[in-house]
Amino acid sequence: MSRRAKILVYAALSVLCVPFVFPTWWMVTSSFKPNADIFSARLWPRHLSLQPWHDVFTLQPFARQYANSLYIALLVTAGTMVVASMAGYAFARIRFRGQNILFVVVLTGLLIPSEVTIVPLFRMFNAAGLIDTHWPLILVPIFGAPSVLATFIMRQFFITLPGELEEAARLDGLGRAGTFRRVALPLARPALGAVAIFTFLHSWNLYLEPIVFLSTKTKFTLPQALTQFTDAYQGPLWNVQLSAASMTAIPVLIVFVLAQRHFIEGLAQTGLKG
Amino acid sequence: MRVMNIAAAMVLLGSLAACGDGSSSADGGAVTLRMTTWSANEAHVKLFTDIAAxxxxxxxxxxxxxxxxxxxxYTTAVTTQIAGGNxxxxxxxxxxxxxxxxxxxxLVPxxxxxxxxxxxxPTTTALWKQDGKLLAYPFSTSPFGxxxxxDLVPDLPTGDDWTWDAAIGAAKKAAVSSGKQGLVPRDFDYKDWTNLAPIFDAWGAQAWSADGKTCGFDKQPMVDAMTFIHQAIFDDKAIPGPGVAADFFAGDAAMTITQISRASLLEDAPFDWTLVRLPSGPRGTYAVFGQAGIGVLKKGEHVDEAKDFLRFFTNDANSAKLAAYFPPPRTPQLxxxxxxxxxxxxxxxxLKDVVIDGISSGVVKxxxxxxxxxxxxxxxxLDxxxxxxxxxxxxLTGVCTAIQPLLTK
Amino acid sequence: MITTISRVDAPATTPPPRDRFWTTRRRDELTGWLFIAPQLAGTVVFVLVPLLLVGWYSLHEWNVLADSFTFVGAQNYRALAQDPKIGGVLRASALFSAGLVVVNLSLALLLAVLLNQRLRGTTVFRVLFFSPVVVSLVAWTIVWRFMLQNNGGINDLLAAVGVTGPNWLRSGGTAMAAVIVVQTFKNVGLNMVLFLAALQGVPRELYEAARTDGASAWTVFRRITLPLISPTVLLTSIITVVGSLQVFAQIAVLTEGGPGTSTTVLVYYLYQQAFQFHAFGYGATLSMLLFAIVLALTVLQWRMRRRWVFHES
Structure with missing residues (x-):
């Protein structure tokens, strides 16, 4: 590539990355401004104020809410990996009666926005006495519609797996389940990684479901808590809200930057290639 | 594959625990009442829990x-809970x-x-009565002021000179001289237009007729009032325009129209302030308040206990305590x-101008x-x-076209 | 689930099957069912049963406060046909989905092509472009809401270069554009990565052959690259369209469906009717409409794959 072309590519990339980076920059720097300075056009606060970061924890049980989001997302991720890898493997590699029709049945889950089923789900969980608990936010994603995408990704991956490997395993005396656990799953690490990322982010971002299912502040999740930083009369506390948003975003960003290679390459190898 | 086993165990345990959760203990006679509120304010919550204790x-x-x-x-959340049987x-x-x-x-009477x-x-219960029965107790009647x-408006017009024209003039002057915003109708934000009622009521304008059947937006008083508001926003720049965020309590603006209970936000205000009644308009002086009631739900499991607690929560002594944040409906306390x-x-x-006269003579939003x-x-x-x-x-004619079918539905 | 795994695991440790009943086929049959059982049960309980219930609710008038649940037959569906707002709502949904697919996929492809030049330092850019994907959706949207205020960061930035920016979230045309762009920047990294993987799968020799034939870069892209990555284009477009029809938090935080009803997409309208106006019966009817649209679009896209996907995989 010519020198000029290279400079052009770098210039294009640098301009294009502004809208991706600026919001995060603005969020973090503004969170150190006093509330009255939020709308001043400064890229750097006049004086750093740690007060908003402190207020985040006094206005709401924010640490608790953070822990809620984290443990729910981790549990959902672990559960989905189990459910989806088993179902994906069965749909891809095992022959059983009704396989195709059942796959179509399961796929309907991909097509149903959660807003469609939220009212009946609310009634069902209420009948089970599970309103204002975290169970709806855990059970539905693991077994219901959100895990279908994960199953689909796993199926697409297992289909591309060469059959000879499994044949060899079977000749060694491994049964189906053994082949799955000892041969197929270890090879599926990239796809499992992608499933883990998708699932974690999905759970981490859930907004409508917590609003509907949870009503106690100590049980809230982060997205729900973020919209609740107001003064006693519901006037917005912008700087506190931005501090909380920063705290929500930064740790995940750090984990991402450290593990970005696995992150991105895992995603790229999901068999979503087509 | 140890990870997978641990994950599987977690899921399994989770489902079991979920089943265990379902059966709650039912010991004889113990009753737990639940009251939904929209205040998570520490001081408010402490007051409520003290009364409950x-x-x-x-x-x-x-x-x-x-x-x-x-x-x-709030209303969405409560209705959802009711729909779900909770x-x-x-x-x-x-x-x-x-x-x-x-x-x-x-609601139960x-x-x-x-x-x-x-x-x-009597002005405080109009909204909460049906067929002569009181269906909710108006525990908070908070007039607008x-x-x-x-600091930004040193020479505030007073007495008969405190008119809407004078108020907008002062707001404009303060905005120009300070570079900040003029008058903020709080919580309006070009969305909740009901918070403009404290302005358009000065013209005697009504959103709809008293029986609720006829749209009032296309009537002359509303046209005059909205024309005034429009000029104040776009010609005088005395009211911050759409998409401009400004918070009076953070010192961003010269004045704000809001309910008097917001005074507690000014505890540590870094500026000098005062509270005055709504300016007078073509209709003379007037007052507007917002209200909140407490009701006992018929579908609740413990209606009698709930009524008894409400009686305690709103009795003279507790009403006086609640008055710290919620202006009470009881005349001896006013x-x-x-x-x-x-x-x-x-x-x-x-307090006399805004609260007492407001509650006795005002109309509700x-x-x-x-x-x-x-x-x-x-x-x-209205957008x-x-x-x-x-x-x-x-x-405004368009507003009436849009809502007339809904008003008579 | 542990028990499930170890139960089907048991035969694996015993010698190869001699059992007359437990033939390989039968054991496969059982294993297959056991493996999909959790997902299938979840689908039935958390997807199909609720869907049937929604269909049932849509035939009722359900007043929550008055505690009435009356069968009204097709009345809600007739109301849907006559709803003066539904046309605007469907237009807004179509505009959002179409806009998002076009903006998102073109930007994703552009970024992927730029990153695929394998210059030094592109990893850093890859990380930057992907980073919003891992930022919480609500946090991201809240930040953009601040920046899109009339006196917010975007207009400050524009003012610095002498441009007076519009009042983004307050005027009909720009509000929809703003929602689309905010959503694109949030998630374009995902599609970008998928495109990048697809681009890296295109054999270099093809490019070199085309170059020696004297084809321009654009011709190479159109005639070679695009056809070869068409399966990825199809897949990303399906994911993006289906996702776009479920957009809720962004609308709720950025515009609340305004100004006017210009950004009231179907899911938001459904939420308003069911949860804000308490018309649960009518909300259920809108849910059925949403389901029908998603289903129809997916079937359509899947059918079209033969037409514009170069090779079936």
Missing amino acids: AYHGAHPNVTVTFDALPVEN TPDLAWILESAAPDFVSSGA LDDAVENPSEIA VFVNT TPETLAESNPLLKPEN PSHRNSAEIVQAVRSA PMWKPGADVPAV
């Missing part, structure tokens, strides 16, 4: 919990939702659950002295059956007005 002392079998829901989705025993009700709750039959009902000011940053005691930030003359849908329809139809050069009468 006192009640628990006298009735050891009754425990009361307070379920603070976010206010912007009905609260007692619920705060916003004035906008009052007609829906009162007319639906969801409270005439026998209120102490000294004759003390309650104007908070003024006197004196400058008693109110000043619980509102140390406000001067007695402020617009409300209607099915108000969520109507308010939303008005808001959408074309919030730009320079808008044809105000045409937009």
Whole structure:
């Protein structure tokens, strides 16, 4: 590539990355401004104020809410990996009666926005006495519609797996389940990684479901808590809200930057290639 | 594959625990009442739990919990709980939702659950009665007033000179000289137009007729009022325009129109301020207030216990305590002295002008059956007005076209 | 689930099957069912049953406060046909989905092509472009809401270069554009990565052959690259369209469906009717409409794959 072309590519990339980076920059720097300075056009606060970061924890049980989001997302991720890898493997590699029709049945889950089923789900969980608990936010994603995408990704991956490997395993005396656990799953690490990322982010971002299912502040999740930083009369506390948003975003960003290679390459190898 | 096994174990344990959770303990006689509120404010919550603890002392079998829901989705959240069969025993009700709750039959009559009902000011119960029965107790009747940053507005017009023209003039002057914003109708934000009622009422304008059947937006008083507001925003720049965020309590603006209970936000204000009544308009002086009631839900599991707790929660002594944050409906408590005691930030003359005269003579913000849908329809139809050069009468005619079918539905 | 795994695991440790009943086929049959059982049960309980219930609710008028649940037959569907707002709502949904697919996929492809030049330091850019994907959706949207205020960061930035920015979230045209762009920047990294993987799968020799034939870069892209990555284009477009029809938090935080009803997409309208106006019966009817649209679009896209996907995989 010519020198000029290279400079052009770098210039294009640098301009294009502004809208991706600026919001995060603005969020973090503004969170150190006093509330009255939020709308001043400064890229750097006049004086750093740690007060908003402190207020985040006094206005709401924010640490608790953070822990809620984290443990729910981790549990959902672990559960989905189990459910989806088993179902994906069965749909891809095992022959059983009704396989195709059942796959179509399961796929309907991909097509149903959660807003469609939220009212009946609310009634069902209420009948089970599970309103204002975290169970709806855990059970539905693991077994219901959100895990279908994960199953689909796993199926697409297992289909591309060469059959000879499994044949060899079977000749060694491994049964189906053994082949799955000892041969197929270890090879599926990239796809499992992608499933883990998708699932974690999905759970981490859930907004409508917590609003509907949870009503106690100590049980809230982060997205729900973020919209609740107001003064006693519901006037917005912008700087506190931005501090909380920063705290929500930064740790995940750090984990991402450290593990970005696995992150991105895992995603790229999901068999979503087509 | 140890990870997978651990994950599997977690899921399994989780499902088991979930099943175990379902069976709650049912020991004889113990009752837990749940009241939904929209205040998570520490001081408020402490006051409520103190009252509940006192009640628990006298009735050891009754425990009361307070379920603070976010206010912007409050009615939605309560209705969702009811739809799901998780009905609260007692619920705060916003004035906008009052007609829906009162007319639906969801609430039980409270005439026998209120102490000294004759003390309650009649203007405060109008919204909460049906067929002569009181269906919710108006525990908070909070009049609108104007908070003024006197650092920015040193020469505030007073007495008969305190008119809307003078107020907008002062706001404009302060905005120009300080580079900050003029007058902020708080919580309006070009969305909740019901918070413009404290302005358009000065022209005698009404969103709809008293019987709720006829749209009032295309009538002359509303056209005059909205034309005035439009000029104040786009010609005088005395009211911050759409999409401009400004918070009076952070010192961003010269004045704000809001309910007097917001005074507590000024505790550590870095500027001098005062509270005055709404300016007078073509219709003379007037007052507007917002309200909140407490109702007992018919579908709740412990209706009798809930009524008994409500009687305690709103009795003379507790009403006086609640007056620190929520202006009470009881006339003996509506004196400058008693109110000043619980509102140390406000001067007695402020309280007399704004609170006492306001509650005895004021009208409540617009409300209607099915108000969520109507308010939303008005808001959408009003949007074309919030730009320079808008044809105000045409937009208002459009509002009536949009909501007339909803009003008579 | 542990028990499930170890139970089907048991035969694996025993010698190869001699059992007359437990033939390989039968054991496969059982294993297959056991493996999909959790997902299938979840689908039935958390997807199909609720869907049937929604269909049932849509035939009722359900007033929550008055505690009435009355069968009204097709009345809600007739109301849907006559709803004066539904046309605008469907237009807004179509505009959002179409806009998002076009903006998102073109930007994703552009970024992927730029990153695929394998210059030094592109990893850093890859990380930057992908980073919003891992930022919480609500946090991201809240930040953009601040920046899109009339006196917010975007207009400050524009003012610095002498441009007066519009009032983004307050005027009909720009509000929808703003929602689309905010959503694109949030998630374009995902599609970018998928495109990048697809681009890296295109054999270099093809490019070199085309170059020696004297084809321009654009011709190479159109004639070679695009056809070869068409399966990825199809897949990303399906994911993006289906996702776009479920957009909720962004609308709720940025515009609340305004100004007017210009950004009231179907899911938001459904939420308003069911949860804000308490018309649960009508909300259920809108849910059925949403389901029908998603289903129809997916079937359509899947059918079209033969037409514009170069090779079936």
